[in-house]
Amino acid sequence: MPELTYREAVRDGIAQAMRADDSVFIMGEDIAEMGGSMGVTQGLLDEFGPDRVRNTPISEMAIVGAGIGAAMAGMRPIVEIMYEDFLTLSLEQIVNQAAKHRYMSGGQVTVPLTIRTQGGAGWSPGAQHAQQLEAWLVHIPGLKVAYPSTPEDVRGLLWTSIQDDNPVVFFEHRLLYPVKGEVPETLEPIPFGKARVVREGTDVTVIAIGPLVHRALEAAKQAEEDGISVEIVDPRTLQPLDEETLVASVKKTNRAVVAHEAVTRMGFGAEVTAVLQHQAFDYLDAPIERVGAKFTPLAFAPVMEQFVVPNAGDVLDAIKRTVGK
């Protein structure tokens, strides 16, 4: 199997979708000649031309909104919001428009729109370029939300997003772009709502998304030295959520840690925790632990940023708390 970086996998997913279907096009800030501020869309302009690879003005409302209208008119647009912090500017369009057209029309309208964005801490950009806002979007009926953690998943899920007839908010993580991983020779679509068991174990289940999948793997290796067997499950899509796989794993291990980079309080992990306590209550041998960022904006100084954002050590500590070690 060939090896791609996460960045190359996203690019390959976009390019393959554009080759397969003329109605797929991409627009966003600085995505054409520059190839995107993260270099994800490099080369697409050369292959597909300026009509299908569109540099936009700095207008997040119009980028998402034009995507909505084009989608309603039969296209399958991919729009890029350069940083998920800037999703806030387009939130009206995402929440009131994209998510609700189908519903308010009584099922007449479809909005096959993919909204790609990226973010994440770990490089000291400060408080406006590193947030993790997935919890805002999973709260909105009518939206689907994906957050892949590996090259294989990002390519397969991006393909599925583009083919989906619903608006999808697709989260990528800045620090994952250089991560390498094997991908299938030919693109294999990954269905939404199917979690992946990243690692099997018997003592505790870590449910992690995005970069925390990788940090959980590190933590699991260290835990193993202490005789703790850790299972890791990556939901991959947050909406729809594969509750069945998460619950089955926790019923097996009787302990759970939920981990994401976003602020812990009111985070996506709170919902997962509620699902687990409800569906696996009689199987829990310890309180469910949550790992996430501390309740503060992200500071600039690297020492402060590192203090706020969860790392492998935080996951390991949570694992140990669940087994009482």
Add this chain to the structure above:
Amino acid sequence: MASEVKLPRLGQGMESGTVTKWLKSEGDAVAKGEPLYEIDTDKVTQEVESDFAGVLLKIALREGEAPVGQTIAYIGEAGEEVAAPEPEAAPQPEKVSDTKVSDTPAAAPPAPVTSNGRIKASPLARRLARERGIDIASLQGTGPDGRIVARDVEAGLAQPEAPAAAPSADIESIPLTNIRKTIARRLTAAWQAPVFQLTVTADMARANELVARARELNPDVRITVTDLLAKLCAQALMRHRDVNVQYSEDALLRFPTANVGIAVAAPQGLIVPVMRSVERLSLAEVAGVRGDIVSRARDNKLTTQDLEDGTFTISNLGMFGIEQFVAVLNPPQAAILAVGATVDTPVARNGAVEIRPVMSMTLTVDHRAVDGAEGADFLRTVKTFVEDPALAL
């Protein structure tokens, strides 16, 4: 016919309004679009224009609040009679019922749940304890902050006896171990079930031959009569599913597979590890499983899984020379088979007395779940299988 002037809805969410002033008197001529009265809503006071032209015949609500849609006046031709006037004030059912509610003494709050004696235990530990009939209060927690966790329940089941007290001339008081408490509680509970007993004897000649032959073929495991009995009972249970049941508060639970428990006299007390789906196991496999759980029971190494989900129990005291006995039910299971020693016995056979190896079996049955005839039919099948094991195939 006179037109009814109804209290209008003047904005979203408006359910009622208050008429504050009439700008026309009864008998006045009114033009369509002419201001007729003033109304207070929660937002604003405003004039309301007449929707009709004619004479204001009757003001039904001079002042006060009314729901949207209530008739507040009539407009028609001069001298026209109007329908029976509405009551002056609008009925306000909500307020009436409010009063009623407040007149009623408040219902007594539920008895406060005392937090004293609240025991810190994980949900899993509580479930396991509930299933095993263990009093969670008797356990010592080893989890975070002293929480009782699953391993504590398991340890509680298999806890060794307390060290013997020093010899004394007085009556010895030996503290109850958890397992002893459990045994006591469960057997007391068993006593509350209405049971009946059935006894048969079986000729063991062929069974003994089969066991001997199986031992030759499987030198690695030690196959016993108990193993054969477990296997034959499982086969019989599959033919008599109405015995492979449990009585519960709201339903009779019938199980698809025969999980046969073996009563073991472990050093710490009586314990009943379970062999699962015995009907699917070969005799050698039964022996393997039985050997494993019995030895672990004696070594105090059983896990909770080993003790779960039994549907039938065999208690064999033959090795103590007991010829016949009655076992106490192992709830929630519906039946337990008490097996005695095989004894050479003179038996009338084909008109002559022969010495045959005979074993007695007594079945104790929960009558709430199984009737006498069903129990008897099952036991007859067991006897047939024991006397001719080939029939169990």
Add this chain to the structure above:
Amino acid sequence: MAKVERETVVGEGTLREFLHDMLLIRRFEERVEERFRAGELPGFLHVAIGQEAVAVGVCRAMEDDDIFASTHRAHGHTLARGSNPRRVMAELYGKVEGVSHGYGGSMHLYDLEHGNYGANAVIGGGLPAVTGAGLAFKMRNEPRVAVAFFGDGATNIGTFHESLNLAQLWRTKTVFVCENNHWAESTPGWQHSPVWDDMSKRALAFNMRSIKVDGQDVEAVYAAAREALEYARSGEGPVFLDIPTYRMHGHYIGDPQVYRSKEDREAAAYHDPIPRLRERLGLSEEEFDAFDEEAHRVVEDALEFAKNGTDPQPEDALKNVYA
């Protein structure tokens, strides 16, 4: 700004059809007001009484494949574009037979069959999508135009500026119809916009072509809309239609309009587009009454249909969340 030559516009037969449509919208909305006041209609409703010539002039100028998005004040646009009055009324009653099957209501009328991509209750909320639809038509080289209706109040929100900028930049097949009734809810134009009396200056900032036309003259609106639509259809670029008009009633049904002088209301009534068209056609009282009776008949039929419509099942609320 282009001047519209009114002599060459339409024949009398077409004008009579316009009168039919305008009267239908007027009687429809009057009846809706009346039923709302009677407590029969749920929700939040807004009528466009006084603005019928804009709806009819623009919608009649569109081709069958053109699409539009409307605002919270959408009854007129929807009816003018040919949606069945029965189904529009049924939607206001929250019935399954409604144009949005009871999921939308007055502020969210959709009718894809008649090019209605949705009435939007967030001011300016639909403008980016109309731009995007116009982009799709341009990319696919289709002879279709996407039309956005919005009021003067919307010219102050970000989506308006971002959409006009993007549309002009990419020359999307879009027409922006600014119905300037000089009120943003209760706030008069002079309090909310420095160019309130000439909204086409907004278009100037984006170098977008604009056409100004009297919104009470249906013939002139129609002519301007034809011109704008054909220009956009050719792929030359979007057009901004600046249409001053008059809102004769309140912002919402039941609005006591405490903020508005009697004189202003009277001035609005003076500019009623319906008597103006009647005069233009030289109709006698009998002839006009015949139009009016037909309008009443259609509205009563729609009302009867709506009242007898099917209520959705409560659990239908869980459908249509995802495709």
